Structures are given as structure tokens and as C-alpha cells.
Amino acid sequence: MAGGEEGTRGSRARVRVGLPAVILGCYLVGDSVHRARAAIEFGARWWPWMLLGLAVVNLLRSALPAASLIGPLVLASIAVAGLVRSGHLGTGTVMDLALPGLLALCGAALLWGASGGELRSSWTRVLTSGRIAAPRPMGKTLVLRAVLGELRADLTATGEYERDTVHVTAFAGHIRMTVPRDRWVNVHASGTVLTRVVETGAPPAKVVDPSVGLTVHVLGVCAVVGIVRV
Structure with a gap:
């Protein structure tokens, strides 16, 4: 693969x-x-x-x-x-x-x-906007980048019983991730400057095992990173 x-x-x-x-x-x-x-x-x-x-x-x-x-x-x-x-x-x-x-x-x-529809683990938008849907499984590590642009990533089909990592890089851009409501999400935003990380949506209805959750590492400068639970 x-x-x-x-x-x-x-x-x-x-x-x-x-x-x-x-x-x-x-x-x-x-x-x-x-x-x-x-x-x-x-x-x-x-x-x-x-x-x-x-x-x-x-x-x-x-x-x-x-x-x-x-x-x-x-x-x-x-x-x-x-x-x-x-x-x-x-x-x-x-x-x-x-x-x-x-x-x-x-x-x-x-x-x-030409960049849509194939099985990938890395997406980048520079001066452009676009939507992507991560495959299932998504390969344990997913890389999302937005430079002066916007990237909307649908992660709802990535599966519930595996530990995945997402590396987010946003420079004067916007990255919006849609994740399953019943999936544990841990955000590390220590590498951000003038960057807002927003989590919206209802929290999990039950306690979720962190070992099968989603770990998000954010590197951002003058950007917005959104995590939406659906």
C-alpha cells in the first residue's frame, strides 16, 4: 500500500x-x-x-x-x-x-x-481550498497542511478500534476536521502561535478507551484549527 x-x-x-x-x-x-x-x-x-x-x-x-x-x-x-x-x-x-x-x-x-479520490495519508492546500475524506484505515498517521488556504477533512470513516495520529500544520489558514462523536480525541497544541483550536459538537456519550483514540498534533501560525464531532 x-x-x-x-x-x-x-x-x-x-x-x-x-x-x-x-x-x-x-x-x-x-x-x-x-x-x-x-x-x-x-x-x-x-x-x-x-x-x-x-x-x-x-x-x-x-x-x-x-x-x-x-x-x-x-x-x-x-x-x-x-x-x-x-x-x-x-x-x-x-x-x-x-x-x-x-x-x-x-x-x-x-x-x-487530480488530487482527489485516491488512497493517501497526506494532503496539502496552498492558496486553495478543498475537501478530503480520509480512507479507512487511514494508515495510522495522517498529515494535513493548509498554507494561506483551507482544508476540510472528513475523518468519520477512519474506524473506531485503532489508534491514529494526525499532524496538522496551518500557516495563515484553516483546517477543519470532522471526527466521530464516540471517538476519543487528544489535542497537543503546544506548537502554535496566534492559532485558535476549537472543538465543537457533543462529547462522547460514554467513556472511550484512550488507547484507540485520535491524537492530534497542531503546528500553527495565525491560523484556525477546528475539530467537529458528528
């Missing part, structure tokens, strides 16, 4: 590195110096809007599942096409802004989607 996890992680890393490399290589063909300078100037001019757009996308991903955005995106595309046809929206604006933005959004969705 460990070999499969390492292979999946390596494949995912190759996708995330290789795909941008292919795109960058195709973009630089013909006049590398001029195009590279133009890209740098574009980034220097529009980086605040890029960060704002990324923040909006993260808010949408936190509030809504990705599948629920398919219908609105299709309707928006039809509306843009209608505006162009009627003359209320210039073709140049669509080609220069709308189309590249749509391509970038689709590419980001593909990259984010």
Missing part, C-alpha cells in the same frame, strides 16, 4: 510540474525573450486581480461543491456568446480576457481535481 501511495504522489507531482512546463514551452515558441517580457509585465500589472480571483474561487469551492458550478458556467458562457453576437460585448474583450480566464479556470479545476 505504501508503494502505491508513493507512486500516486509521484504521478500527481509530475502532472503539476509537467503540465505548466508544456504550457510555458508552447507559449515561448517563436520569440522567447519578447513573450517572457510580456508575461512578466502582465503579471506585474495584474497580480492583485489574480489574487482576488483566486480568493473568489476558493470561497466558491468552500461554499459549493465543484459539480454545482457546471450549470452556472454553462449559462454564463451562453450569455457571453449572446452578448458578443448582439454587439453589446466586443469580440476583442472576450478573446483577451474572458477566454483566457475560462481556460485558466478549467486548468486549475483539472489540477485540483
